[in-house]
Amino acid sequence: MKDTLPPPADMIDLRPVLRSDAADLLAANLDSLPQHHPWVCPPTDEPGFEAWYGQVVTGANVSLIARLAATGGIIGVFNLSQIALGNFRSCYLGYYGMAGLAGRGLMTAALNRVLAYAFDEIGLNRIEANIQPGNHRSIALVSRCGFSKEGFSPRYLKINGVWCDHERWARLAD
Numbered sequence: 789m790k791d792t793l794p795p796p797a798d799m800i801d802l803r804p805v806l807r808s809d810a811a812d813l814l815a816a817n818l819d820s821l822p823q824h825h826p827w828v829c830p831p832t833d834e835p836g837f838e839a840w841y842g843q844v845v846t847g848a849n850v851s852l853i854a855r856l857a858a859t860g861g862i863i864g865v866f867n868l869s870q871i872a873l874g875n876f877r878s879c880y881l882g883y884y885g886m887a888g889l890a891g892r893g894l895m896t897a898a899l900n901r902v903l904a905y906a907f908d909e910i911g912l913n914r915i916e917a918n919i920q921p922g923n924h925r926s927i928a929l930v931s932r933c934g935f936s937k938e939g940f941s942p943r944y945l946k947i948n949g950v951w952c953d954h955e956r957w958a959r960l961a962d
Contacts, residue, residue, distance in 0.1 A: 798857065800894065802901045805844065805851040805865065810837045813853070816862040820887040826948060827923045828884045830865070848872065848879075852905070854898035862886050863894045866902045868915070877913040879906065883926075899933045907961045914961070918944055918954040927955065935959040 805813070814837055817830045824830060831837040844851035848871040854863040864885035871879040881902075885895040906912045917935060919926045935957040943951035 800863065800898050800901060801855045801857045801860075802852055802898060802905070805841065805853045807841060809853055810834065810841075812860070812862055813837065813865070816886045816888070820884075823887040823890065824884055827920060827926065828882075829948060830884055844869070850910070852902055854894070854901070856889070856894070861889060863889050863898050866899065868902070868906055868910070871910065871912070873911070877911060879910075879912055879915055881906075881915050881917040883917075895929055896932050899929060903933060903959060912961065914958055916956060916958045918956055920947075920952050921955055927957070930957045930959070933959065 813830075814832060814834070817824070817832050820830075821832070831840045841851075843849070844867055848869070850868040850871065852866045852868075854866065855861060856863060864883055867882040868879045869882065883895075883899065883902075903915065906915055915935075916938075917930050918941060919930065921927075921940075936959070937955055938958050939956045941954050941956055944954040945952055
């Protein structure tokens with residue numbers, strides 16, 4: 789286990805994804821295909837980006853991109869989807885990191901910034917992340933960021949044309 793401090797928050801630029809991010813994001817996604825497979829299928833071409841972008845910037849969704857402040861290198865993408873306010877104040881969290889910056893604690897620092905945004909700015913009470921049981925790095929990430937395992941959902945989400953089981957993890961505002 790590493791005995792290092794997480795990177796300071798000011799190392800990370802976190803903001804909504806823009807169309808102007810397409811070229812950088814597609815290049816980073818292509819470079820990270822071996823890390824992403826079989827867990828996630830991010831867009832790797834312009835039509836794929838446009839289809840994804842059209843989904844994440846409409847309705848009750850917020851998609852954030854985390855970059856290194858000094859270089860602009862993409863750390864990861866975070867999607868807060870199906871945001872419900874009122875008495876529920878909840879959403880689903882999806883995310884993926886980039887291979888070139890893996891293993892430095894940057895996704896942990898970025899996810900903590902996303903959680904602060906979701907709880908403090910949006911006013912959510914609960915964030916749920918559903919993760920395939922074999923995705924140990926992703927489970928370790930949410931565990932480091934204070935999520936608790938709540939259960940198991942068989943055949944929860946279709947990925948690469950296959951219905952995949954997922955563990956249900958959640959973090960509450962308090």
